[in-house]
Amino acid sequence: MLYWILIAVTVLLSVIAGLVFLKQLRWGLTTTALHDTFNWGLYIQGFFYLSALAGGILVFVSAATLFKIEAVRSLAEIGAAVSLSCLICAAGLLGADLGKPFRALKIVTGKNLASPLTWDFFMLSLCGVLNVIFLTGVIHNGGLVTTIWSILCLIAALAYVMIHTLFFLSRVGAGFRSQPFLGLDTLAQSLWGGMALVNLIALATGMKESNLAGILLILTILALIPITGSYIASLTSTGSEVDRKIIFLDTFILLILIVTQIIGPRNTFLPALASVLILVAVFMEKSHVMRQYQMNPTVPFPYSQFDEKPAYKPTAAEWMLVLGGLAACVWLSSGIIYLKTLMAGG
Helix, strand or coil, X not given: CHHHHHHHHHHHHHHHHHHHHHHHHHHHHHHCCCCCCCCCCHHHHHHHHHXXXXXXXXXXXXXXXXXXXXXXXXXXXXXXXXXXXXXXXXXXXXXHHHCCHHHHHHHHHXXXXXXXXHHHHHHHHHHHHHHHHHHCCCCCCCCHHHHHHHHHHHHHXXXXXHHHHHHHHCCCCXXXXXXXXXXXXXXXXXXXXXXXXXXXXXXXXXXXXXXHHHHHHHHHHHHHHHHHHHHHHHXXXXXXXXXXHHHHHHHHHHHHHHHHHHHCCCCCHHHHHHHXXXXXXXXXXXHHHHHHHHHCCCCCCCCHHHCCCCCCCCCHHHHHHHHHHHHHHHHHHHHXXXXXXXXXXX
């Protein structure tokens, strides 16, 4: 009963988001809080967030398949469905940010192979295709085809996650020197968030998998290292300071996972709480990075650079579209899994 209530609520949120999107198509991006300083907003944050989760999950699925870990086979299949749903919803949010979704065709027809956006489109599309191939059941544990599929998954997922680093670094004049930790941070956040979502799936479906809390503990340390390094670097430079709230939240998550390891793997509440907080932390990190790199553009306007920079506060319409996108991930994943079950039964 609870499951169907969840599906009904997420479908309702998606329908409302669809109506908001239709209104935006009619009235344009004036319904958003975007302006000259912040031409990236909540839509792009949602795009980076969902695509990062999709990449982290796909790395898990491909690694589990490549190393023939039968214990997590069923979890990998659900993960592939969730990864595909995240990619689809991420593309929807990107279309909303473009104002007119069909503008995305310019990425393909433009044939600009020097653009990170072009390669991002190719890698995201490849990840979607690889997810579909896995869900058809043709990929088994072992064999040349499985090995090639797993390697392509790792290359495509890691490639577009790192390409996202280029998007941020290209927006500031100092480039890599402005944030030497950003590449590791982007990768760590993707793996961290993806595995947190996998852990929630395992807990929600009652799967007793290997020590996922232990994996989250390792990834939490990996995520803390670059963001703490960024904060230390900001104290000795004129660059933007890393949001300390993110460091505090990450440290709190680390403490929860340490306590989980002490209490024992049988505890489910603390790993679930840590996983939810990780998803919140990754969302906050995407928001902070997006805003930080727009406050110091590569080529500031001659006079406006001396003006007070306006704050960005997403409108209710933007929040509704992002929430609708997140909700769509839930029912879309369920629909894909249900369809796969029907096909297997047939």
